[in-house]
Amino acid sequence: MWEFIADLADGGTTILLTTQYLEEADRLADRMVVIDHGRVIARGTSDELKAQVGGQRLEFTFGRPVDVAEAADRLRELAIDEPRADEQSRRLSLPVRGGTEVLAEALRRLEGSGVEVLDVGLRRPDLDDVFLTLTGHAAENGKESDAERQDAGHTPAATVGSAR
Numbered sequence: 001m002w003e004f005i006a007d008l009a010d011g012g013t014t015i016l017l018t019t020q021y022l023e024e025a026d027r028l029a030d031r032m033v034v035i036d037h038g039r040v041i042a043r044g045t046s047d048e049l050k051a052q053v054g055g056q057r058l059e060f061t062f063g064r065p066v067d068v069a070e071a072a073d074r075l076r077e078l079a080i081d082e083p084r085a086d087e088q089s090r091r092l093s094l095p096v097r098g099g100t101e102v103l104a105e106a107l108r109r110l111e112g113s114g115v116e117v118l119d120v121g122l123r124r125p126d127l128d129d130v131f132l133t134l135t136g137h138a139a140e141n142g143k144e145s146d147a148e149r150q151d152a153g154h155t156p157a158a159t160v161g162s163a164r
Contacts, residue, residue: 061089067117
């Protein structure tokens with residue numbers, strides 16, 4: 001079905017797609033409108049929306065829950081906004097500027113600290129980050145029923161025009 005939709009769009013047909021699956025919207029859409037609680041809160045291309053969030057994120061996974069707090073303390077100075085720490089999943093996310101230079105500096109600051117880094121990466125914001133930043137809550141993932149979403153006041157996260 002997606003191949004057929006993509007072929008239509010490639011042929012010049014404008015397609016209006018409403019979805020709460022932001023990865024799907026990112027893959028298919030030329031332009032997006034983000035809707036929250038029935039109101040348009042942002043519009044633009046995927047790259048324009050991601051630029052609104054700005055920067056990059058350092059993403060860490062640690063060996064122990066206690067490592068998250070220790071790393072957050074050591075790395076907070078590198079962040080351009082408050083780090084997001086989750087001790088249960090042993091993950092830490094820091095919004096940063098500076099690319100690989102800030103990644104190298106973060107690793108230097110953790111060196112010799114006893115913090116066990118299992119995984120680290122530098123990434124651009126995705127549309128989930130955009131939606132969370134714009135609304136203060138995560139996009140619906142389709143697991144709720146339509147009635148439950150309506151009762152909660154949630155509408156689909158992205159409306160896509162002119163796919164591809």
